[in-house]
Amino acid sequence: MSLRPVPKSLDQKRTEIVARELLGCVLQVFDSESSEWIGGRIVETEAYSGEDPSSHSARGQTPRNAPMFEAPGHAYVYFIYGMYEMLNITTERVGQPGAVLIRALEPIEPLSMMRSRRPDRTRDWDLCSGPGKLTRALSVTRADNRARVGGERLRILTDGRKTPIFASPRVGIREGRDTLWRFFIESRSVSRVRENESAQRISKD
DNA sequence: AGAGCGATTGCCT
DNA sequence: GGCAATCGCTCTG
Numbered sequence: 001m002s003l004r005p006v007p008k009s010l011d012q013k014r015t016e017i018v019a020r021e022l023l024g025c026v027l028q029v030f031d032s033e034s035s036e037w038i039g040g041r042i043v044e045t046e047a048y049s050g051e052d053p054s055s056h057s058a059r060g061q062t063p064r065n066a067p068m069f070e071a072p073g074h075a076y077v078y079f080i081y082g083m084y085e086m087l088n089i090t091t092e093r094v095g096q097p098g099a100v101l102i103r104a105l106e107p108i109e110p111l112s113m114m115r116s117r118r119p120d121r122t123r124d125w126d127l128c129s130g131p132g133k134l135t136r137a138l139s140v141t142r143a144d145n146r147a148r149v150g151g152e153r154l155r156i157l158t159d160g161r162k163t164p165i166f167a168s169p170r171v172g173i174r175e176g177r178d179t180l181w182r183f184f185i186e187s188r189s190v191s192r193v194r195e196n197e198s199a200q201r202i203s204k205d
Numbered sequence: 206a207g208a209g210c211g212a213t214t215g216c217c218t
Numbered sequence: 219g220g221c222a223a224t225c226g227c228t229c230t231g
Contacts, residue, residue, distance in 0.1 A: 046212070048212070054212075055212090056212080078212085080211055080212070080213070081210095081211060081213055081214080082211095083213080083214080084213055084214075086212060086213090088212090101212055103212085119215085130213070130214070131212070131213075132213050132214060133213090133214075136214095170212070171212070171213090172211085172212050172213070173212060191213095
């Protein structure tokens, strides 16, 4: 499997398109403690953009959501519930807010650093099976806010392979449940499996 | 200046 | 399935 950086052209696509195209790609962060790239295959994403009432950008720019309004292809990391960091990749042109929430990764070796940051009994496939879990496993924090994809800390690679994609309502939001902007591919590491029954298959690649 | 709450998780019943 | 944990950000006054 040869991996190459995701094409820059992704930057110009609509947020929902980027959310789908990121599926199957490999996301890695450089772990300075071990001096190695760690991460996994993206298996679940959600799209947030514009005036969508469930998006942080719905009520205009604020200090927290500013990265959503800035350049595409960068990290937007925010803190929630007093204990979890959420990793997003920004989308859309400058001034037009958008981001893709990375909800789950299927871990790829090396796993030791990820294991050491998650509870002892966590199974390998569960190391990054949720948005708060993956940032914990990879030690992604607000310090990584605005990190550039393709930079020293964060990179996304693709093998160009296509797999069937499923869509469902987004998780944990009050409004906007009518749009199917949560996307996932077949993997044991997808979160909220219980709610996947209503998911629709939207591609047949 | 302060209340209310959230794009979640893990533990308890 | 229910709920506590825990705190920064946003909105209201």
